[in-house]
Amino acid sequence: MTEPAKQPNDTPLDDSLRPHIYDGIQEYDKRLPRWWLLTLYGAMVFAVAYWGYYHAYEIGTPPAKALEAEMAANAAAAANKSGEITDELLWKMSHDVQVLSAGKATFDTTCAVCHKPDMTGLIGPNLVDNQWIHGGKPMDSLKTITEGVLAKGMPPWGPVLGKQKIAEVVAYIMAHHHPGEEIIVVAGWTPPAGVVPPPPAQ
Amino acid sequence: MSTETTQTKTRIEYDDTPVRQFMIASIFWGIIGMLVGVLVATQLGVWQANFKTSWLTFGRLRPLHTNAVIFAFVGNMMFAGVYYSTQRLVKARIASKLLSRIHFWGWQLIIVAAAITLPLGLTRGKEYAELIWPINIAVALIWVVFAVNFFWTLARRNEPTLYVAIWFYIATIITVAMLYIVNHLSIPTSWTHSYPIFGGVQDALVQWWYGHNAVAFFLTTPILGIMYYFLPKAAERPVYSYRLSIVHFWSLVFIYIWAGPHHLLNTSLPVWLQSLGMIFSLMLWAPSWGGMLNGLLTLRGAWHKLRTEPVLKFFVAAVTFYGMATFEGPLMSIRSVNALSHYTDWTIAHVHGGALGWNGFMAAGMFYWLAPRLWKRPLHSTSAANMHFWLGTVGILIYMASMYVSGITQGLMLGATKEGGTVLAYPNFIEVVTSTKMLMHIRALGGLMYLVGFVMLAWNVWKTARGAEIVNGSVEVYVPEKSAGMGLGGGFINAPVIYTTLLIVFAAGWGALPGAGSSFCIFGLIATAAIMSMSFEFSKAGWNDWYERLLANAVPFTALTAVSVFIGGLVQIIPTVMVNTGASIEGMRQIPYTPLELAGRDIYIREGCYNCHSQQIRTLVGDVLRYGEYSKLGESIYDHPYQWGSKRIGPDLAREGGKYPHSWHFFHMRDPRQISPGSTMPDYPWLFTDKTDTAALPNKIAVQRKIGVPYGPMTDVEIQQACDTQAAAIAAELKTAGAEVPPEREIVALISYLQKLGKAEKVTHAETPKTAAN
Numbered sequence: 001m002t003e004p005a006k007q008p009n010d011t012p013l014d015d016s017l018r019p020h021i022y023d024g025i026q027e028y029d030k031r032l033p034r035w036w037l038l039t040l041y042g043a044m045v046f047a048v049a050y051w052g053y054y055h056a057y058e059i060g061t062p063p064a065k066a067l068e069a070e071m072a073a074n075a076a077a078a079a080n081k082s083g084e085i086t087d088e089l090l091w092k093m094s095h096d097v098q099v100l101s102a103g104k105a106t107f108d109t110t111c112a113v114c115h116k117p118d119m120t121g122l123i124g125p126n127l128v129d130n131q132w133i134h135g136g137k138p139m140d141s142l143k144t145i146t147e148g149v150l151a152k153g154m155p156p157w158g159p160v161l162g163k164q165k166i167a168e169v170v171a172y173i174m175a176h177h178h179p180g181e182e183i184i185v186v187a188g189w190t191p192p193a194g195v196v197p198p199p200p201a202q
Numbered sequence: 203m204s205t206e207t208t209q210t211k212t213r214i215e216y217d218d219t220p221v222r223q224f225m226i227a228s229i230f231w232g233i234i235g236m237l238v239g240v241l242v243a244t245q246l247g248v249w250q251a252n253f254k255t256s257w258l259t260f261g262r263l264r265p266l267h268t269n270a271v272i273f274a275f276v277g278n279m280m281f282a283g284v285y286y287s288t289q290r291l292v293k294a295r296i297a298s299k300l301l302s303r304i305h306f307w308g309w310q311l312i313i314v315a316a317a318i319t320l321p322l323g324l325t326r327g328k329e330y331a332e333l334i335w336p337i338n339i340a341v342a343l344i345w346v347v348f349a350v351n352f353f354w355t356l357a358r359r360n361e362p363t364l365y366v367a368i369w370f371y372i373a374t375i376i377t378v379a380m381l382y383i384v385n386h387l388s389i390p391t392s393w394t395h396s397y398p399i400f401g402g403v404q405d406a407l408v409q410w411w412y413g414h415n416a417v418a419f420f421l422t423t424p425i426l427g428i429m430y431y432f433l434p435k436a437a438e439r440p441v442y443s444y445r446l447s448i449v450h451f452w453s454l455v456f457i458y459i460w461a462g463p464h465h466l467l468n469t470s471l472p473v474w475l476q477s478l479g480m481i482f483s484l485m486l487w488a489p490s491w492g493g494m495l496n497g498l499l500t501l502r503g504a505w506h507k508l509r510t511e512p513v514l515k516f517f518v519a520a521v522t523f524y525g526m527a528t529f530e531g532p533l534m535s536i537r538s539v540n541a542l543s544h545y546t547d548w549t550i551a552h553v554h555g556g557a558l559g560w561n562g563f564m565a566a567g568m569f570y571w572l573a574p575r576l577w578k579r580p581l582h583s584t585s586a587a588n589m590h591f592w593l594g595t596v597g598i599l600i601y602m603a604s605m606y607v608s609g610i611t612q613g614l615m616l617g618a619t620k621e622g623g624t625v626l627a628y629p630n631f632i633e634v635v636t637s638t639k640m641l642m643h644i645r646a647l648g649g650l651m652y653l654v655g656f657v658m659l660a661w662n663v664w665k666t667a668r669g670a671e672i673v674n675g676s677v678e679v680y681v682p683e684k685s686a687g688m689g690l691g692g693g694f695i696n697a698p699v700i701y702t703t704l705l706i707v708f709a710a711g712w713g714a715l716p717g718a719g720s721s722f723c724i725f726g727l728i729a730t731a732a733i734m735s736m737s738f739e740f741s742k743a744g745w746n747d748w749y750e751r752l753l754a755n756a757v758p759f760t761a762l763t764a765v766s767v768f769i770g771g772l773v774q775i776i777p778t779v780m781v782n783t784g785a786s787i788e789g790m791r792q793i794p795y796t797p798l799e800l801a802g803r804d805i806y807i808r809e810g811c812y813n814c815h816s817q818q819i820r821t822l823v824g825d826v827l828r829y830g831e832y833s834k835l836g837e838s839i840y841d842h843p844y845q846w847g848s849k850r851i852g853p854d855l856a857r858e859g860g861k862y863p864h865s866w867h868f869f870h871m872r873d874p875r876q877i878s879p880g881s882t883m884p885d886y887p888w889l890f891t892d893k894t895d896t897a898a899l900p901n902k903i904a905v906q907r908k909i910g911v912p913y914g915p916m917t918d919v920e921i922q923q924a925c926d927t928q929a930a931a932i933a934a935e936l937k938t939a940g941a942e943v944p945p946e947r948e949i950v951a952l953i954s955y956l957q958k959l960g961k962a963e964k965v966t967h968a969e970t971p972k973t974a975a976n
Binding site: 017018020022023024025026027028029030031032033036037039040043044046047050051054055056062063064066067070071074075077078081109110113123150152153155159160161162163164165190191 | 442488626938
């Protein structure tokens with residue numbers, strides 16, 4: 001930098017005031033702090049390296065591919081671990097107090113909104129009578145809950161709750177039934193009058 | 203500049219009337235904007251605070267809050283600061299009294315228009331760009347008035363060279379004009395409604411190029427300029443480092459503009475853009491801290507004044523908050539950190555550190571400094587100003603602490619998995635809402651404290667100004683001789699600019715070219731950097747002289763600034779607009795909306811649903827488990843405007859269609875808590891009584907067709923019939939579920955839209971887009 005003429009020679013360049021004064025404001029011309037410069041250069045070097053790694057030389061895995069690989073690996077690991085679920089197992093679970101309290105907890109937070117906490121039905125059908133739309137065996141319920149029946153408004157809960165929680169919920173529902181009970185298959189469910197609130201005044 | 207050849211001495215009286223006007227307006231609108239802020243904060247914890255009234259719901263008031271704080275509070279403050287400091291820094295009275303008055307009253311009219319239209323639901327549906335098109339035009343015109351007035355004043359200056367504050371003002375004026383115009387390009391369908399010309403990913407990119415740089419060039423650069431004037435004035439100390447000013451100014455304006463895509467990390471935005479957004483955000487850290495350092499280190503030798511001088515307290519706290527926010531920003535731009543922070547209250551904490559800490563405190567410091575100088579009387583109460591400072595500081599800390607806790611809680615809970623990453627740990631979104639509810643109350647309290655502090659400022663300024671004598675500053679100047687101009691060429695044809703240009707060209711070539719070209723460019727990049735640093739060592743004096751001459755020549759300086767900010771936008775936006783069109787994108791293409799669905803979508807936008815619900819499933823395990831397959835580029839390609847959102851106060855809706863029956867939405871929109879206990883969503887009773895505006899559809903569809911959505915030819919009658927048929931079918935299905943409503947009501951149109959979300963077709967490259975089915 002050019003040294004302002006009025007500075008005495010023994011003043012370090014660093015502490016020189018610049019000649020201009022703007023409305024009384026003066027300026028030093030201090031050196032840039034070293035750590036600050038290193039931060040700036042470091043970020044630039046990182047930027048070049050990052051671009052090289054992911055883009056110019058495509059060494060890194062793109063996010064979407066990385067996600068798919070991670071999910072596939074998770075799913076494969078989980079499939080290896082889980083055992084076979086059967087009607088018998090679910091009936092057995094329906095007598096297990098711990099399973100039932102877990103199942104009740106999930107039911108109350110997730111299912112009760114549509115099926116009512118006592119399972120007698122609201123937007124969704126009654127689950128304690130012997131009329132069933134998609135089959136009344138434990139494995140039928142498991143399938144209905146896991147895959148959903150979009151046409152009737154039942155969302156697929158498999159991806160949301162997972163196998164464990166769904167099995168618990170089925171056990172909790174089946175605690176209100178017993179093996180060999182009569183199953184009447186019906187076409188649909190009509191919400192009880194008065195339960196669904198009337199539309200607002202028009 | 204004067205053409206006098208001999209030095210003559212004249213007395214100049216500054217025009218401080220606009221300064222007083224903008225200052226009072228800023229305080230007034232600041233209080234309004236913060237008051238709305240406290241209301242919307244309350245609504246997040248107490249749903250009843252939406253009052254079941256359309257114009258008081260969160261979705262409509264949140265845009266009012268953001269627009270009021272950005273454009274009314276900070277906007278007016280910026281104009282006050284710019285008009286006051288520019289006159290003194292260039293030793294010239296504002297060029298035109300008339301333009302100043304037009305600027306002031308025009309800007310206030312715009313704010314009033316915004317305050318009326320936003321609660322009415324008249325919106326463009328893009329964040330911080332919600333104002334409808336006639337107001338957009340007014341904003342652009344008033345900005346031009348400001349620009350003319352400013353540059354005209356520069357042209358008449360009696361100070362040969364430009365001080366660093368002026369550099370920042372120039373960058374502000376140029377860049378805001380560019381951003382505002384591009385992001386508001388729309389085609390009107392009526393006097394109050396328009397569709398943006400960009401759709402889907404293009405709109406997302408342009409929006410955040412604008413959104414991020416609105417923060418950069420509306421909330422940061424002008425305030426840095428103000429800092430460079432008012433802070434040394436208040437501290438009575440020289441600015442720390444001139445060369446730091448140079449380096450951080452040019453790196454800031456060049457780098458900032460590239461960082462926009464960090465708002466779209468892990469989305470379906472092309473990955474190369476996401477990476478650019480991330481690495482440029484990291485490179486932005488040092489330039490931002492350059493500003494903070496120059497502010498804080500200017501106080502060397504003046505720290506003792508902090509004890510007695512509230513103005514300096516505010517400035518120091520403001521610059522510190524600026525440093526915190528600009529450290530946190532790059533941190534949040536790192537892809538993996540962003541996976542946790544994005545769509546959560548962490549972002550809210552971050553922006554309020556900037557808005558309340560940096561902008562609000564710079565404003566307060568400046569107003570306390572200005573009041574005694576604009577009205578000839580000492581500040582009414584220094585102790586009240588000190589009280590304001592502590593109330594405000596504690597308010598910000600309470601606000602930010604609660605939002606950090608809430609944001610990290612949200613991020614962790616929403617992303618948590620179990621059973622080996624195959625199942626969500628907290629499957630119900632509502633669990634997140636209920637576990638952060640208390641924090642919403644705390645944040646509202648913090649905001650309220652800040653507001654009370656600001657009301658104290660208003661009172662203090664009022665007591666100071668009332669009955670006091672109005673004074674305008676004046677100065678004796680020697681009209682300088684006209685120095686030799688350098689011309690536009692001199693601005694560009696010189697070593698520093700040529701080296702920098704080569705660096706940019708080689709870097710771009712390395713990124714964009716294939717094979718050998720790419721290798722050549724990386725070699726060129728390294729070679730240029732080496733030669734440039736050697737050349738700098740040998741000819742420092744020459745470079746310095748050139749820059750000194752540049753500072754005496756406003757036009758080449760402005761042109762260089764403009765080029766610096768154009769580059770980033772050009773590199774990012776042009777390829778996106780050219781390549782990512784509706785032909786075939788990632789194998790999925792959105793199916794255009796039917797007329798009824800389009801009407802429903804406009805209701806969704808009107809109610810500001812995007813303020814709480816995103817429509818973008820990120821490439822993250824938690825997102826995919828919760829909402830389904832990650833979003834593909836083509837799935838929103840016909841969305842004008844895009845609705846990817848920026849915050850998840852409620853769940854993502856990208857694949858909402860078909861998830862629940864019509865009746866679920868019906869009951870949920872009427873009383874969300876009936877379906878989802880604990881929900882904070884407002885009730886929407888008016889959707890059940892108001893009729894869908896189908897009459898506007900022919901115009902809207904014509905405009906959609908014009909901007910590239912493949913609608914087939916439809917007569918007005920066919921459009922109406924299509925609406926009637928679809929609405930009747932939905933109403934009939936609702937009836938079977940015990941939800942009776944006439945088919946022409948808005949709720950039916952909205953349900954048709956919600957049920958369409960996530961409906962796309964698989965495509966191959968060969969296919970041409972299908973036209974919309976009825």
